[in-house]
Amino acid sequence: MWSLKSECILVFTEGLGLLPWMVCGNGPIGEKTVIKMKEFRIVLWPHHGILACGQTVDQALGLIETAEKSAQVYVVTEGKRNQVVTDEQIMELAKAFNLNPREGIINSYSLN
Template identity: 35%
Template sequence: MKSIIEDRPALAKQVAEVAEVAGYLWQKGWAERNGGNITINITDVVDSAIRNLKPISGRVDIGKYLPNLKGCYFFCKGTNKRMRDLARWPMENGSVIRICEDCSSYEIIADKPICPTSELPSHLSMHNYLIGSGSTYKAAVHTHPIDLIAMTHNPIFLKKDALTKLLWSMIPETRAFCPKGLGIIPYALPSSLELADSTVKELIEYDVVMWEKHGVCAVGENVMEAFDMVDTLSKSAQIYLMAKSMGFEPEGMSDAQMEELKVAFNLPK
């Protein structure tokens, strides 16, 4: 059967970027077994032929009313699918879904009836918020960076912006390329609506949110941008943990130095 991405360069490019990032997540050790998820809003590259495709699944309830997603299309990693396989065979380990007219259910339209990630409510809630706020962000990445998760096991780092300021101070690039910092969400059951609601609340202030003892979610213009923010934060965490393993508390950049960066790069916080 011909894949939906064949003869559609714009759509194929976006799916290829998802596959590339999936490979990076696996290589970094952030995607054990079927860990982590990626969704991307592909509505802008969907043509009339795709819009007329009949569903290959029944309607599936999302569990939430998401009015801004009516008629939208998403490419999603499949549930129980591995990032290392998504990297090699994206259309065999992910699917294209269409949000139904009721704004609270979806149907799979291509290529295979592979159920999307179990954390779809969180992902779609993020996309619904982004569209509603006028954002141009289209990608959401959830992954399990070892260093960042380890830091959430220390209550000191769970206080608002405590981890943000620490990570910003480790290397100038983190302050420059993750200017909104890192939001913290207290532990909640994975895949729960509670987690979805908390994530959306944090996105009002942050582009990257940390799920305590679980992982991070990042949103961006594209999947590569979302990955890059997590990668940059992880580098800062590694610098901090390396210094601690050498027996000293890293000095970090001073408040004055970080303020200098804020002015130089015209940063929001």
């Protein structure tokens, strides 16, 4: 997601939580979501939806909107990522906005 829109690194620096497909409306999906929400403010439920939290409803909706816009870019381009925000550019954004992105998501993790 970070490579699709510059604002993604700014909005969800910790990345996105992703659960495997699970039956909705029962205990296990809720339990797994709680675990993911300890690390991420957004959790994606494949083929179900998305859950986000923020200090306000507007913050939570802003997270969802940003993720949705990036997903739309991916769908419209059919996943062909001819022009993306590079790892180096993502790190430039992180440095410029004094962010500490989650390690292991991008290849060149260095704020120096």
